[in-house]
Amino acid sequence: MRNTPTFVYIATTADTKGQELEYVRARIANLCLTPLTLDLSTSGIPTHYKTDISAIEIARYHPQGEQAVFCPNRGQAIAAMAIAFERFMLSRNDVAALLGLGGSGGTAIITPAMQQLPIGLPKLMVSSMAAGDVSGYVGSSDIAMLYSVTDIAGLNRISRKVLSNAANQIAGAIRFHIDDDADSLPATGLTMFGVTTPCIKAITSAIEAEWDCLVFHATGSGGRAMEKLIDSHLLNAVLDLTTTEVCDYLFDGVLACNEDRFGAIARTGIPCVMSCGALDMINFGHPKTVPARHANRHFYNHNTQVTLMRTTVAENDHMGRWIGNKLNACAGEVRFVIPLGGVSALDAPGQPFWDPGALNAFVHALEQTLVQTEKRRLIKTPYHINDPCFANVVIEQFHAITAMAK
Structure with a gap:
């Protein structure tokens, strides 16, 4: 235009x-x-x-x-x-x-x-x-x-x-159109769910002096909106840490992405730090809307209109392979940082979705599928996703790959 x-x-x-x-x-x-x-x-x-x-x-x-x-x-x-x-x-x-x-x-x-x-x-x-x-x-x-x-x-x-x-x-x-400020900060997109909010808030607080932080709610439409901005070259980097939309896409939840999730990252080569935030849950509406075939699954009532279903070991294995294949198409700087201490507020010791075996299945499948290169790396940390130490690792990796892109 x-x-x-x-x-x-x-x-x-x-x-x-x-x-x-x-x-x-x-x-x-x-x-x-x-x-x-x-x-x-x-x-x-x-x-x-x-x-x-x-x-x-x-x-x-x-x-x-x-x-x-x-x-x-x-x-x-x-x-x-x-x-x-x-x-x-x-x-x-x-x-x-x-x-x-x-x-x-x-x-x-x-x-x-x-x-x-x-x-x-x-x-x-x-x-x-x-x-x-x-x-x-x-x-x-x-x-x-x-x-x-x-x-x-x-x-x-x-x-x-x-x-x-x-x-x-x-x-x-x-x-009353507002023109872009020529001196404005570079923009980065961040994906967030309620159960990963502390992580995103910590990262945003640490980088907002140098970056215009655009936070997207990982509800299916949020991920698509972020990737539209990536394809339109309106973002300079991405912190795609809450990839929960993949759960709903693969296993028929209501907040699903589509088959092209991560496609914009691959097409543009945009610098990206990723993680597996909220891969412990599949979203449904009111409990009565949950398909009958899931009757024996493990659920958590987030509120009266949102019912969460814990992902299984087999589902995490599937997601690890699916995401790994998607990342293999990415030629730009990509870091996938794993929080071995848990992927959401519900996935922690003493919390309803704590299941180290499920996360281990995801990590193993991702490691087996992902072809690591100098630009495409998998980084494991012992921390929980909402631990400030995890945020610090992400910030360190983000600064490193965005400096390379300048």
Whole structure:
């Protein structure tokens, strides 16, 4: 994107939402901003609402051309237009903001493109789907979802208020944009869970004078958000110490990462200190939501809505091999620091999840799988993850590898 982007992009399916598009376009123009209207219709039926960029122009960005979009199957057409729109938006260098208007189909078309835009660039989706689970639409991006209240099917006393608010929100985001400080500190991402908080707080306190510390809650979306920033080259280093999302991914918990976890670290070669924080637990919701097949497992009720299940020796062996293979793809400076005294507040002598055999299984599998090199090293410590001595080892390794990267 350019330093002085020009247009407020307004995207919708003009064949069904042209009236709303015209209304928002006028509101944006009245706010002394320059609108650029985009038609994402897949019907192939001409509309009398003129847009700056037609549906045909956007559809041509699909790898198979516009015929992939304008097909008889509506579901296929929506999926194809989403691909075309994503590629179209990635080709632009004049975007000040992206404002989307849609129902279920329009939201499915517009938000994948929004997810590909840089963090910080204003993106607002006005949608009739915004009152439900929006995680699939937002992903790991900073998309704002605004519930349309009424369906986006013509103007009325409610939709005018909502659409006016949307235009005002976009204008405010543009006018009050905060530029990155050229003299700001380099940024590092840290992953944290409640059960690893003392560790992360100690490390943050020790390095925050020299580093801008961005802490991500390791809930699946937190890891994805951090890795999006890594791929966008918005982080200079990583302290990925709470890798618990792997437990949920491999063993069907509710706070899972995806198959690409650690992929951004491998792709960019970013300096990274890692650990096995909270690999002792798989997350579920209320106890009644735990699958029946786990009835005989060891549980801990974290609160009324979060139930933790202790990982077994076999599961830790699996995770050691899975993480080891992921690390083998990393060519940058990587240090994996192991706290042999326990990986979470619950995994300590006298605590509910204390199980040295499980951790030993993880360590053994990781050692057997990881191909250590001068840049890729495994470091074992006798400390618990929340012991200040463990934090000191991590800080020492972090300073060493980030100094090499300068």
